[in-house]
Amino acid sequence: MTLSRTCRLAVACTLSAILALAGCSTPVESSPSPSSTHVGGVEVTVPALWADPAKGVGGIEPAVVWAGTIGPPGFGVDLQTIEAQGAGASWQAASASAAAVGTMYSGLDPASVDIDFQITGPIDGPSAGGILTVGVLAALRDTPLKPGVTMTGTISPDGSVGPVGGVDIKLKAARDAGYDTVLLPPANIQVLTSTTGEAVSAEQLGKELGITIVSVPTLAQAYEAFTGTSFAPEVPVPYWLPPSVTSAAHATAQAMVARLDEAIAQAPADLPDRATYEQQAADVRVALAAGDDATAYGMGADGYLGVVRASAEAKMLATIRKEGLRAANAQIRADAQTGIDDATTTIRSGAVTTGLGLEQQLCLPSALAWPTEASARLTVLLTDLPAAADESTLTLAARIIAEQRASIDAFLPDALAVVRAMPSKTALPEESTIEFLSQYTNFLVRAGDANLAYLDVTSGGGSPSAAGSDLPSVVPVVAELSNLTKQIPLDEQPLAQEIEQSSAAMTYFVVSTSSIAATQAFGLNDFELDGADTADYPGALTAAVGTGLATVNGFASQLGQRGLDAGYPVWSATWGAAAERALTARERATAGGVLALNEIWYDSISVLMINAAPSPQEG
Numbered sequence: 001m002t003l004s005r006t007c008r009l010a011v012a013c014t015l016s017a018i019l020a021l022a023g024c025s026t027p028v029e030s031s032p033s034p035s036s037t038h039v040g041g042v043e044v045t046v047p048a049l050w051a052d053p054a055k056g057v058g059g060i061e062p063a064v065v066w067a068g069t070i071g072p073p074g075f076g077v078d079l080q081t082i083e084a085q086g087a088g089a090s091w092q093a094a095s096a097s098a099a100a101v102g103t104m105y106s107g108l109d110p111a112s113v114d115i116d117f118q119i120t121g122p123i124d125g126p127s128a129g130g131i132l133t134v135g136v137l138a139a140l141r142d143t144p145l146k147p148g149v150t151m152t153g154t155i156s157p158d159g160s161v162g163p164v165g166g167v168d169i170k171l172k173a174a175r176d177a178g179y180d181t182v183l184l185p186p187a188n189i190q191v192l193t194s195t196t197g198e199a200v201s202a203e204q205l206g207k208e209l210g211i212t213i214v215s216v217p218t219l220a221q222a223y224e225a226f227t228g229t230s231f232a233p234e235v236p237v238p239y240w241l242p243p244s245v246t247s248a249a250h251a252t253a254q255a256m257v258a259r260l261d262e263a264i265a266q267a268p269a270d271l272p273d274r275a276t277y278e279q280q281a282a283d284v285r286v287a288l289a290a291g292d293d294a295t296a297y298g299m300g301a302d303g304y305l306g307v308v309r310a311s312a313e314a315k316m317l318a319t320i321r322k323e324g325l326r327a328a329n330a331q332i333r334a335d336a337q338t339g340i341d342d343a344t345t346t347i348r349s350g351a352v353t354t355g356l357g358l359e360q361q362l363c364l365p366s367a368l369a370w371p372t373e374a375s376a377r378l379t380v381l382l383t384d385l386p387a388a389a390d391e392s393t394l395t396l397a398a399r400i401i402a403e404q405r406a407s408i409d410a411f412l413p414d415a416l417a418v419v420r421a422m423p424s425k426t427a428l429p430e431e432s433t434i435e436f437l438s439q440y441t442n443f444l445v446r447a448g449d450a451n452l453a454y455l456d457v458t459s460g461g462g463s464p465s466a467a468g469s470d471l472p473s474v475v476p477v478v479a480e481l482s483n484l485t486k487q488i489p490l491d492e493q494p495l496a497q498e499i500e501q502s503s504a505a506m507t508y509f510v511v512s513t514s515s516i517a518a519t520q521a522f523g524l525n526d527f528e529l530d531g532a533d534t535a536d537y538p539g540a541l542t543a544a545v546g547t548g549l550a551t552v553n554g555f556a557s558q559l560g561q562r563g564l565d566a567g568y569p570v571w572s573a574t575w576g577a578a579a580e581r582a583l584t585a586r587e588r589a590t591a592g593g594v595l596a597l598n599e600i601w602y603d604s605i606s607v608l609m610i611n612a613a614p615s616p617q618e619g
Contacts, residue, residue: 041068041114042142046135047150048119048128049174049182051166053194058166058173060150064118065098065132067139069108094129094154096450097513100443101129101155102136104608105219105231111439113140126454126520127164129155130185133219134226143227150174151183151222154521157513158548158597158604159219162521163187163540168205169194175209182206183216183225187540218547232554239556245567246293248421249575252414253293256300257284259410263307268314277307283582294571297414298579302595305406312402313395320391329389332397336378336385339401343375343408347503350416351496359424359559361433361499362609363568366602367415368503373511374404376480384476415568422567428614430495436613437498444505444605445485451512452482474515474526481508510601527594541593542580548600549577555607564610569603576600 043066051058095117103113115136130153138145152170154162163185171191174182184202191202206213216222220232241249260281267274280303288296320328350368353361381400386393455475485508488501518527522540552573556566576599583592 041066042139044135044139044145046131046138046145047177047179048131049150049152049170050128051169051173051194053166053169056169056194058169060173060177060179061119063128063132063135064116065135065139066116066118067102067136068114069112069140094126095132096447097126097129097155098132098136100447100509101157101159101219102133102140103443104157104605104612105133105159106137106140107608107611108140109436109439109612109614110443111436115139126154126516127152127166129153130161130183130216130219130222134223137219137223137231138227141229141231143229145226146228148179149181149183149226150177150179151216151226153183153185153188153216153222154517155219156517156521156544156548156597157510157601158544159551160544160547161185161216161218161222162517162544163523164520166194167191167202168200171202171205171209171211171213175211179211181212181214181225183214183222185540186215186217186543189213189215217543218551237557237560239553239560239566239570241567241570242423242565244421244423245418245565245571248418249297249571250293252417253288253297253300253575255414256297256304256410257281257288260284260300260304260307263304263311267307267311268318271307271314272310273306277303280586287582292578294575294578295582298575298577298595299582301411301575302579302583302591304410305403308402308406309399312398316395316398317391320394325389325391325394328394329385329387332385332389332394332401333382335401336382336397339378339404339408340375340382343371343378343404346371346408346412347375347500348496350412351499351503353495353499356420357422357424358426358428358433358613359565359610360419360422360568361495362437362613363419363422363424363566363606364499365437365503365506365609366569366572366606367412367419368500369507369510369602370407370412370415372484372503372507373477373481374407376477376484376507376511378404380476380480383480415572418571419568422565424565424567426564432614434492434495434498437495437502438492440609440612441488441498441502441505444502444509445488448478448482448485448505448508448512451509451516452478455512455515474511474518474528478508478512478515481511484508506602506605510605514597514601522593524590524594527598541590541597542584545577545580545593545596545600548597548604549573552600552603552607555611559607559610562615566607566610569606573600573603576603 043064045062045064047060048063049058049060099115103110103115106113117132131151133155134145134151137143152164152167154164156162167184167188168191171182189202190199191205192199203213214225216225220230224230264271264274264277264281271277280299284296284300284303287299316328316332319331347368350371351364353364356364377400381397385397389397455478481504484504488504493501514527518524521544552566552569556570559566576596580589580592580596583589583595
C-alpha cells in the first residue's frame, strides 16, 4: 500500500456525540457540533432506536449518514474524531460495521467511497448497525427513506440482521415518537419484557401500541422496507458450480472422508465418544456415495475436528502421566512454534498467483485465512501459556494446536485446490489488482480497528491480550491480528504480498466481528468451533446461515452474467450450510451454525470483492 494513498484516506466516520457511554444506551445532554464540509454526496437521516433497560427509557436519535464518491480516492474508518467527542466503543463498532457492510453491498470500489456519521444525542450500541447500514446504502444510491419507519438490529458481514435487547422499550419509544412501523430481527419476534422477563409476541405488543411489526432477516429486506426499492442482485438464472470446481470439490470431500477414517483408526483406544465418531463417519460415507459432496465435506470436517481434538487431549494426558508437566509444557510450546512456522510457509506458498485469473486472485485472501488465523491463535497460545501450566490448561492447549494444525494441513490445501480449479481467467493489469487489494485492505483494517476498540471496553479495559489463561478466548486473537495488520508495509508490494496482507485484514475483520456477534447477535459466550454452547436466541444462527448462503449464491449468479466466476466461495458456503443442517439434525445446532458462519462470512466478502473489482475494460 502506497504511503501517499494511506495518508489521503478520505473517509472519517465522524460523529458529534457528547458523553455517550460505552456499553449502554444512556440519554445525555448534548449539542450538535458543526457538520463536516462535504463536496457533493448525499445525506440521509435515519431514526436510530435506542434503549437503556436498566433505567427503562428509550428513544430515537436522528443519526445523519453522509456518503459520496469524491476524490482523491480512499476509504477508511478514522475514529479519532469520534473518540475525541467521547462516543462509546459500541457506537464505534456499529458505525464501522455499517460503513464496511454498506460499502461492500453497494458494489462500489471502496477506494471511491467517503462516509460520515453524525449524532447529537443518546446513542451507543451495536443495535444501530442495521439501520446505519441501510442509511449508508440509501446515501450511496441516493434513495430517500420512507417516513414513519424505524428499525433495531445488528448487522453481520453476510447481510443478516441479528437480535438485540430492550425491544419492548424501543417499541414504546417508536410509538411515542410517532412512528407506525418498526423493523425487527426474526429472533426478536418473541420479546422478553424488560420489567418481568416474560416472553410476549412483538406483533401483539405492536398491535397494542398501534404500530406494525415487520420481521427483516436480511439487509436487503430492511432496505426494501425502508425505500420501496431493491439493491439485491437479480438472479436471472441459478448459479451452478462449474464442472472443474465440482470435480475439485468432490475430490476434497473424498479426502475429508479419508482423513476422518484415518483419524479414527489412529486415535487412542480410549478415545471419548468413539462410537459417536464412528457413526458420523459412516453417515459421511453414505452422503459421499449419494453424491452429496457438501454434506460429506461439512459433516466430515466437523467429525475430523472433533476426533483430532479429542485425540490430542488423550495423547497429552498420556504424556503428562509418563513424562510430567514440565516435559508436556515444553512439547506444547514446540508444537505451537512449529505450527506458526508452517502457517507462515503455507501462506507464502499459497499466495503465489502464477496462472490465476482475477476471481481466483481475489478468492485467495479468504482461502489463506485458514493459516492466517491459525498463526494468530498459536501465537496467542504461546504468549498466554503459563510457565507452570496445569493439566487442564495443557490438555486445552493440545486441543487448540490440533485444530489449528487441521487448518494448515487439511482445510487450506482443500481450499486452494478449489480456488485453482475455478475457470477464472479474467485478466487485469497487475498494478490494477494491487491497487484494488491495497484499498480493500485499508478498508477492512479500519473496520477491524473499530471492533477491537469495542472489544477492549467490553472485555474490561486494557489490552484484550490480558485474557491470560483463557486460551480459547477469541479476544486476544483479535489483538494479535491487529498487531499483524499494523506490520503491513506502507509502500506498495508485489501482488503475492498484497494478497497476504488482504488475508490478514479480512481475517482481522471477520474474527473481530464474530467476537462481537457471538454475544450481541447470538447470545453465545464465544464464537469458537471447539466448545460452542447453546445460543440464547434459538434459530438466529440458522437464519444467519440461510441469509449468508443466499447472499453468496445471489451475487455469484449476478457475477456469472458478467462472465465472472465465484466457484470457491459458493462451494465453501454450501458445505458450511450443509454442515449446519446435518448437525442440527443431530441436535448440535449451535456447533453447526458456528462452523457454517465461520465459512460464510469469508465467502460473502469474497463475492462482494469480486463484485466491486474493476472490470478488465476499467483496468
